[in-house]
Amino acid sequence: MTAWWELWLGAALAMAWLVPRARARLLLSRAKHASIQGHARWSKRLARLLPFYEYDEGRFFACDDPPPDVAAQRRAAFEALGSRLRDRSPRTRAATEAAMPMISDLQFVSRYRVPFQFSRLVRQRLGAGVFLERADGVTVTDLDGNVSYDLAGSYGVNVFGYDFYRSCIDAAVDRARALGPVLGSYHALVADNARRLCAISGLDEVSFHMSGTEAVMQAVRLARYHTRRTHVVQFCGAYHGWWDGVQPGIGNPRDVPDTYTLKDMDETTLQVLETRRDIACVLVNPLQALHPNSAAPGDGTLVASDRHAAFDKAGYTAWLRRLRAVCTARGIALIFDEVFLGFRLARGGAQEYFGVRADMVTYGKTLGGGLPVGVVCGRRDLMRRFREDRPSDICFARGTFNAHPYVMAAMHEFLRRMDEPGPDGTPPLRDSYAGLEDTWRRRFAALNERLSAEGLPVRVAHLMSIATVLYTTPSRYNWLFQFYLRAHGISLSWVGTGRLIFSHAYSDDDYAEVASRFVDAARQMREGGWWWCAPATTNRALTRQVARELLRARLTGTDPGPHAVGSTAAGS
Numbered sequence: 001m002t003a004w005w006e007l008w009l010g011a012a013l014a015m016a017w018l019v020p021r022a023r024a025r026l027l028l029s030r031a032k033h034a035s036i037q038g039h040a041r042w043s044k045r046l047a048r049l050l051p052f053y054e055y056d057e058g059r060f061f062a063c064d065d066p067p068p069d070v071a072a073q074r075r076a077a078f079e080a081l082g083s084r085l086r087d088r089s090p091r092t093r094a095a096t097e098a099a100m101p102m103i104s105d106l107q108f109v110s111r112y113r114v115p116f117q118f119s120r121l122v123r124q125r126l127g128a129g130v131f132l133e134r135a136d137g138v139t140v141t142d143l144d145g146n147v148s149y150d151l152a153g154s155y156g157v158n159v160f161g162y163d164f165y166r167s168c169i170d171a172a173v174d175r176a177r178a179l180g181p182v183l184g185s186y187h188a189l190v191a192d193n194a195r196r197l198c199a200i201s202g203l204d205e206v207s208f209h210m211s212g213t214e215a216v217m218q219a220v221r222l223a224r225y226h227t228r229r230t231h232v233v234q235f236c237g238a239y240h241g242w243w244d245g246v247q248p249g250i251g252n253p254r255d256v257p258d259t260y261t262l263k264d265m266d267e268t269t270l271q272v273l274e275t276r277r278d279i280a281c282v283l284v285n286p287l288q289a290l291h292p293n294s295a296a297p298g299d300g301t302l303v304a305s306d307r308h309a310a311f312d313k314a315g316y317t318a319w320l321r322r323l324r325a326v327c328t329a330r331g332i333a334l335i336f337d338e339v340f341l342g343f344r345l346a347r348g349g350a351q352e353y354f355g356v357r358a359d360m361v362t363y364g365k366t367l368g369g370g371l372p373v374g375v376v377c378g379r380r381d382l383m384r385r386f387r388e389d390r391p392s393d394i395c396f397a398r399g400t401f402n403a404h405p406y407v408m409a410a411m412h413e414f415l416r417r418m419d420e421p422g423p424d425g426t427p428p429l430r431d432s433y434a435g436l437e438d439t440w441r442r443r444f445a446a447l448n449e450r451l452s453a454e455g456l457p458v459r460v461a462h463l464m465s466i467a468t469v470l471y472t473t474p475s476r477y478n479w480l481f482q483f484y485l486r487a488h489g490i491s492l493s494w495v496g497t498g499r500l501i502f503s504h505a506y507s508d509d510d511y512a513e514v515a516s517r518f519v520d521a522a523r524q525m526r527e528g529g530w531w532w533c534a535p536a537t538t539n540r541a542l543t544r545q546v547a548r549e550l551l552r553a554r555l556t557g558t559d560p561g562p563h564a565v566g567s568t569a570a571g572s
């Protein structure tokens with residue numbers, strides 16, 4: 001028979017095993033952001049349940065139940081905007097429509113420019129053209145000869161102005177021509193690039209890749225290899241490329257069991273890092289400082305006016321310092337993913353701007369001098385891909401086009417111009433950072449003052465030259481503002497007003513012109529009745545209204561149900 005003390009001992013041992021695990025699990029749950037984005041698996045389950053429904057023409061203009069005259073005003077404004085956009089660029093639109101059925105990416109972005117309830121009518125009547133013929137200075141020109149100010153910014157690549165990248169590519173073609181497209185062996189410039197990158201990043205070694213996504217993959221793989229730990233920590237809302245391992249939520253059909261998505265700028269996250277033993281690395285995308293814990297703010301998800309953004313440099317710097325200290329104490333690799341923001345903030349990127357050193361840094365986009373690239377810089381002990389004492393225990397990474405001669409030559413031009421004068425005597429780019437922060441602060445403050453003085457319900461928040469538009473009156477129609485901006489000759493990416501990317505080639509005059517167009521566009525949107533708002537309306541009420549519509553669509557079967565493979569989901 002089992003003695004009582006044996007039972008007690010068994011129970012005590014079980015508790016000793018269970019309690020710390022339960023505590024760690026609880027802490028992990030507390031470190032997840034309360035939003036759906038903080039819960040990757042739940043967000044995917046919910047996404048599968050959300051039904052499709054759309055507004056008919058009547059509801060399209062009156063989904064917030066305005067008086068009939070406001071709905072009529074909106075309808076007339078919509079027609080006028082549609083014909084203005086159509087008349088403006090018939091060739092560009094025709095080319096886009098003809099290409100649409102063949103290009104899946106185009107179908108995707110055209111569908112998700114605006115909330116899905118409005119999408120069909122917007123595609124039919126407002127549809128945005130995607131083809132461009134040329135870029136000059138800070139403008140781009142479409143197939144119809146329309147010149148627009150470029151705020152799409154080539155996904156962040158365009159920091160120094162298109163003419164600069166054009167000159168990098170031209171120089172690269174000349175420099176690389178003799179070797180041409182030979183891969184595997186290196187062009188002599190590769191060594192100089194590595195030397196310059198080590199100096200800029202303050203790190204020991206470099207590896208070259210073909211995209212930012214690949215650079216992040218490699219940094220994470222190396223962190224796992226050297227720490228012999230399994231998990232990656234990334235922060236809620238942060239984008240690190242489209243690789244499975246850093247996209248645990250919506251958008252990735254695979255479950256990702258070894259990534260923790262935790263709260264940014266939060267004490268409990270530090271406690272998790274202090275206590276868990278399975279964390280190999282922490283990924284930081286410094287762009288999140290503009291909107292911690294929120295994803296890149298696209299207009300496709302703009303249901304109300306509750307988009308938040310505000311950059312608190314001191315607060316974010318303090319957070320990075322604490323993160324640095326915990327990672328050092330726990331042997332966790334701190335990786336700054338500077339693919340997007342890198343050279344936009346300072347010559348030494350976010351490390352220099354925030355005054356915090358990382359163990360590894362990923363770069364991409366602009367560093368390629370206009371050509372595709374990804375780079376990892378890291379501490380020597382983290383970058384090594386083999387072990388002296390275990391010959392078969394390696395960390396593999398290759399890539400056919402890594403260190404392509406033309407890309408390396410364009411990157412060389414970029415890095416050289418960072419520290420040396422340009423061919424026409426232009427000063428080194430490093431000089432352009434002096435006073436940059438004040439310039440952009442002044443410019444955005446002036447724009448906000450104008451918007452406020454005119455009583456327009458629009459503001460702009462920014463981190464250096466990256467901005468996002470905020471809306472101050474509850475409205476279901478803010479997503480339409482992107483089309484008013486386009487009609488006023490401002491070119492935006494498919495996320496619309498969520499991301500305005502200015503290049504540093506914008507002069508004060510260029511900026512003033514964009515600001516005037518911005519204010520005019522907002523004025524016209526207001527005149528269209530889109531910002532009419534019933535006195536008691538709140539953002540919460542609008543969000544609840546959409547939740548009720550979704551529920552009704554689900555319960556009443558308006559939802560056509562999941563699409564079978566082979567059905568035509570695009571229908572753009």
Ligand SMILES: Cc1ncc(COP(=O)(O)O)c(C=O)c1O
Pocket residue numbers: 155211212213214216239240241242285337338339340341364365373
């Ligand atoms: C922070 C960050 N990391 C990684 C990536 C992925 O880079 P790429 O699109 O070159 O694969 C991006 C792209 O936007 C990014 O912003």
